[in-house]
Amino acid sequence: MKQSSEQARRVTLGDIAQRLGISTASVSMALRGNSGVSLATRQRVEEVAEELGYVYDRGAALLRTGQSNTVGIVVGTLSNSFFGELVSGVDEVIGEARKISFLLNTREDPDRQRELLTRMREQSVDGLIVCPAPGTSKNLLETVRNWGIPVIQMLRSISDTEGDFVSADYESGIETLCSHLVRLGHRRIAFLGGDLEHSATRQRLKGFRAALTRADLPADTIIKTANTSRGGREGAARLLAADDPPTAIVCFNDRVALGAMASIRAAGLVPGRDVAVTGFDNIDASSEAYPPLTTVETHGHDIGREAGNLLLRRIANPNMASERIIIPTRLIIRQSCGATLTD
Amino acid sequence: MKQSSEQARRVTLGDIAQRLGISTASVSMALRGNSGVSLATRQRVEEVAEELGYVYDRGAALLRTGQSNTVGIVVGTLSNSFFGELVSGVDEVIGEARKISFLLNTREDPDRQRELLTRMREQSVDGLIVCPAPGTSKNLLETVRNWGIPVIQMLRSISDTEGDFVSADYESGIETLCSHLVRLGHRRIAFLGGDLEHSATRQRLKGFRAALTRADLPADTIIKTANTSRGGREGAARLLAADDPPTAIVCFNDRVALGAMASIRAAGLVPGRDVAVTGFDNIDASSEAYPPLTTVETHGHDIGREAGNLLLRRIANPNMASERIIIPTRLIIRQSCGATLTD
DNA sequence: TTGACAAACTTAATCGATTAAGTTAAAAAT
DNA sequence: ATTTTTAACTTAATCGATTAAGTTTGTCAA
Numbered sequence: 165m166k167q168s169s170e171q172a173r174r175v176t177l178g179d180i181a182q183r184l185g186i187s188t189a190s191v192s193m194a195l196r197g198n199s200g201v202s203l204a205t206r207q208r209v210e211e212v213a214e215e216l217g218y219v220y221d222r223g224a225a226l227l228r229t230g231q232s233n234t235v236g237i238v239v240g241t242l243s244n245s246f247f248g249e250l251v252s253g254v255d256e257v258i259g260e261a262r263k264i265s266f267l268l269n270t271r272e273d274p275d276r277q278r279e280l281l282t283r284m285r286e287q288s289v290d291g292l293i294v295c296p297a298p299g300t301s302k303n304l305l306e307t308v309r310n311w312g313i314p315v316i317q318m319l320r321s322i323s324d325t326e327g328d329f330v331s332a333d334y335e336s337g338i339e340t341l342c343s344h345l346v347r348l349g350h351r352r353i354a355f356l357g358g359d360l361e362h363s364a365t366r367q368r369l370k371g372f373r374a375a376l377t378r379a380d381l382p383a384d385t386i387i388k389t390a391n392t393s394r395g396g397r398e399g400a401a402r403l404l405a406a407d408d409p410p411t412a413i414v415c416f417n418d419r420v421a422l423g424a425m426a427s428i429r430a431a432g433l434v435p436g437r438d439v440a441v442t443g444f445d446n447i448d449a450s451s452e453a454y455p456p457l458t459t460v461e462t463h464g465h466d467i468g469r470e471a472g473n474l475l476l477r478r479i480a481n482p483n484m485a486s487e488r489i490i491i492p493t494r495l496i497i498r499q500s501c502g503a504t505l506t507d
Numbered sequence: 508m509k510q511s512s513e514q515a516r517r518v519t520l521g522d523i524a525q526r527l528g529i530s531t532a533s534v535s536m537a538l539r540g541n542s543g544v545s546l547a548t549r550q551r552v553e554e555v556a557e558e559l560g561y562v563y564d565r566g567a568a569l570l571r572t573g574q575s576n577t578v579g580i581v582v583g584t585l586s587n588s589f590f591g592e593l594v595s596g597v598d599e600v601i602g603e604a605r606k607i608s609f610l611l612n613t614r615e616d617p618d619r620q621r622e623l624l625t626r627m628r629e630q631s632v633d634g635l636i637v638c639p640a641p642g643t644s645k646n647l648l649e650t651v652r653n654w655g656i657p658v659i660q661m662l663r664s665i666s667d668t669e670g671d672f673v674s675a676d677y678e679s680g681i682e683t684l685c686s687h688l689v690r691l692g693h694r695r696i697a698f699l700g701g702d703l704e705h706s707a708t709r710q711r712l713k714g715f716r717a718a719l720t721r722a723d724l725p726a727d728t729i730i731k732t733a734n735t736s737r738g739g740r741e742g743a744a745r746l747l748a749a750d751d752p753p754t755a756i757v758c759f760n761d762r763v764a765l766g767a768m769a770s771i772r773a774a775g776l777v778p779g780r781d782v783a784v785t786g787f788d789n790i791d792a793s794s795e796a797y798p799p800l801t802t803v804e805t806h807g808h809d810i811g812r813e814a815g816n817l818l819l820r821r822i823a824n825p826n827m828a829s830e831r832i833i834i835p836t837r838l839i840i841r842q843s844c845g846a847t848l849t850d
Numbered sequence: 851t852t853g854a855c856a857a858a859c860t861t862a863a864t865c866g867a868t869t870a871a872g873t874t875a876a877a878a879a880t
Numbered sequence: 881a882t883t884t885t886t887a888a889c890t891t892a893a894t895c896g897a898t899t900a901a902g903t904t905t906g907t908c909a910a
Contacts, residue, residue: 177866186889187889188890189868189891192868199887205889219654221629221865222629223867224570224866226566226895227867227897228894229869241591242592243588243791247591248584248586249585251585252612255612265610266607267608269602288565311562422795425795426794426795426799448762448792449736452765452768452769452796517895521897529860530859535899536898544857544858564896564897566895566897567895567896569865570897571896571897571898572899
C-alpha cells in the first residue's frame with residue numbers, strides 16, 4: 165500500500181509479468197480470476213500487483229472488450245428531493261452489479277438531452293435510465309436502442325405501449341385521492357400544477373377527470389403552473405381569487421401543495437379547514453408540514469431500484485420482451501384535507 | 508442521421524480515412540479542429556463522418572491521451588434535497604467544461620468511500636469533489652492526491668488547514684443565529700442533531716458555544732441525533748421532557764428543525780410561540796413550513812458551482828497554492844423563533 | 851534559379867488489457 | 881508403450897484514437 169511519491173509511469177500488467185517472468189496473458193487471467201492459471205501463479209501475481217501498486221486500467225479494458233461497466237441516469241431536475249430518492253435507489257442496485265453511474269441533468273431541455281445521450285454513446289455506457297424531458301421526439305429512444313444501448317424509461321414514457329418503463333401508478337393514485345375528496349363532500353375540486361407536457365402529467369389528469377366525472381362533477385378547473393412551491397403559491401392565489409373558489413385543491417406533487425398551503429395562509433385562511441389541499445409523492449417535508457399533508461406515497465427509492473434491476477435484466481438479455489412495471493401507490497390521509505383542526 | 512438497423516461494426520476514423528483515401532491522422536486532426544489540415548479536407552471529413560454515422564470513441568482516446576473528461580462527485584446522502592442543490596451546481600460548471608460526472612454515494616461509510624475512490628482511480632477521472640464521510644482517515648485525501656488526482660473537499664474538511672476546500676461559513680452562521688436568539692431573550696438554548704463527527708458538525712458547535720459563552724449562558728445542552736426529520740422529532744421530544752426544557756432549539760439543519768417542530772406540536776405546544784426553533788440550509792420546505800422556519804441560507808447551488816470551478820482550476824494548474832473558499836451565509840428570520848403567531 | 855520554409859499531408863508507434871489460437875509437458879487412458 | 885487428454889502456460893493480434901517524426905509539394909525570398 166506504499167505510495168511512491170515520484171510521478172512514475174503507470175504500472176501495467178506487463179510490469180507484473182516481467183517481474184515474474186511470465187506473460188501478460190497469464191497475469192490478466194490471474195487477476196480476473198479466470199481458469200487457466202495455477203493457484204500458485206495467481207497468488208504470486210496478486211502479491212506482486214500489490215507490491216508494485218498496480219491499478220486496473222478500465223479505459224484499456226473498455227477499448228478491448230467494449231464493456232464499460234457504467235450506466236447513465238438522465239433526469240430533468242436534481243433539486244427536488246424526490247429525484248434524490250430515485251437516484252439513490254438506482255445507485256444501490258447498479259452498485260451491487262459493480263457498475264457506476266453517470267448522472268446527467270437535462271434541465272428538462274430536449275436539445276440538451278439529445279447532446280447528453282450522444283455523449284453517453286461516446287462513453288459506451290452499458291445502459292441508460294431516462295426520465296424523458298418534455299418534448300422528447302417519439303423516436304429518440306428508438307434511435308438510442310438502435311445504437312445498441314438498452315434504455316429504461318423512468319416515471320415518464322414516450323409511448324404508452326412500447327419500451328421498458330418503470331413508474332408509479334399516477335392515474336389510479338390520483339383517482340383514489342379524488343374519490344376520497346368527493347366522499348368528504350367536496351364538490352368544487354381544482355387541479356394545480358403540471359405545466360410540463362409529459363406522460364406523468366397526462367396520467368394524473370386522466371385520474372383526476374375519471375374520478376370527478378364518475379361523481380358527476382365538473383373536471384375543468386385546471387391551473388397549469390410550474391411543479392414547484394412557487395408554482396403552487398401563485399396558482400393557489402389565482403384559484404382563491406376566483407368568484408367561486410374551489411373547496412379542494414389537488415396538487416401535482418408535494419412541492420406544489422406546500423406552496424399552495426402557504427398561499428392559503430397568506431390569504432388569511434387555514435389550509436385543511438377552509439380549503440383542502442393534497443400533494444403527491446410523500447416527500448419528507450409533507451409529514452412535517454402543518455397541517456400534515458394528505459398525499460399519495462410513490463416510493464421513489466423502490467422505483468429507482470426497480471428501474472435499476474430492469475436495466476440489468478435488459479443488459480443481460482437484450483431480446484427479452486419489454487416490461488412495463490407500474491408500482492402501486494398508497495393514499496396517505498393526513499390533516500390537510502378536512503380533518504378538524506384545533507388551531 | 509439515418510440509423511442502419513444492422514448490428515454493424517463500429518465506424519472508426521479508419522473507415523472515414525479509407526473512404527476519402529487519406530490517413531487516419533488527417534481525419535483525427537480534422538475532427539479535433541487541429542491545424543495541419545486544409546479547410547477542404549476538413550469539410551469532406553465532416554461530411555463523410557456524418558454520412559457513415561461516425562461516433563467518437565472516448566475509451567480509445569482515453570487510453571491514448573490519459574484524459575477522460577470525467578469527474579467524480581462523492582457524497583454521503585442523496586435524499587436530502589440540499590445535496591441535489593450542490594450536485595446541480597457542480598454539474599453546471601463541469602458541464603460547461605465539457606466534462607461529465609460520476610455520482611457516487613458513500614452512504615457515510617468510509618470503507619465504501621475508499622472502494623469508490625479506488626474505482627475512480629481505475630476510471631482515470633480528471634478530478635474529484637468529495638464530501639468526506641465521517642471517520643475518513645487523515646491521509647486518504649493525501650493518498651488520492653499522490654495518485655495524481657486533484658481533489659476538492661466540499662462542505663467537510665479532513666484537515667483544518669490543508670487542501671482545497673469549499674464550504675459555507677457554518678461557524679459564523681450559527682453564531683449569528685444564536686446571538687439573534689439571545690437578543691430575543693432566550694436563556695436556555697439547546698443544540699439538536701449532528702451525530703456524525705465531521706468538520707461541518709464541529710464548526711456549528713463551535714459557533715454555538717462561542718455565541719452562548721459570550722452571553723454568559725451555558726452551552727451544554729446538546730442532543731446528538733441523526734440529521735433527519737426523525738432525529739429532530741425524537742431529539743425534541745427528549746428535550747421537552749426535561750425538567751427545565753429549553754426555550755429555543757438550534758437544529759443542525761432544516762430537516763431536523765422540521766421534525767422538531769412536528770414534535771413540539773405533538774406535545775401540544777406551538778412552535779415559535781412556546782418554543783423557538785431554528786434550522787440551517789434554507790431548503791425550499793423551510794419557507795413553506797408553518798410557522799415558516801428561521802434558518803441560515805447556505806446557497807448550496809453556489810457552493811457546488813464554486814467547488815466545480817475550483818476543481819477546474821486545480822486540474823488546469825496542479826501546482827497552485829491550495830484554496831479554501833468559505834461562502835458567507837445569511838440569517839433568514841421567519842416566524843419559528845418568536846414572532847407573535849396569531850393561530 | 852536556388853534554397854528556405856511552410857502547409858498539408860503520411861507513417862508508424864503507442865496507450866494497456868484481452869483473448870483466440872497455439873505450445874509444452876505431464877497425467878491419464880488404452 | 882503409445883495415444884489421448886488436460887492443465888498451464890505463451891504468442892501475437894486486436895480494440896480506435898493520437899501524435900511525434902517524417903515526406904511531399906508548393907510558395908516566396910534572395
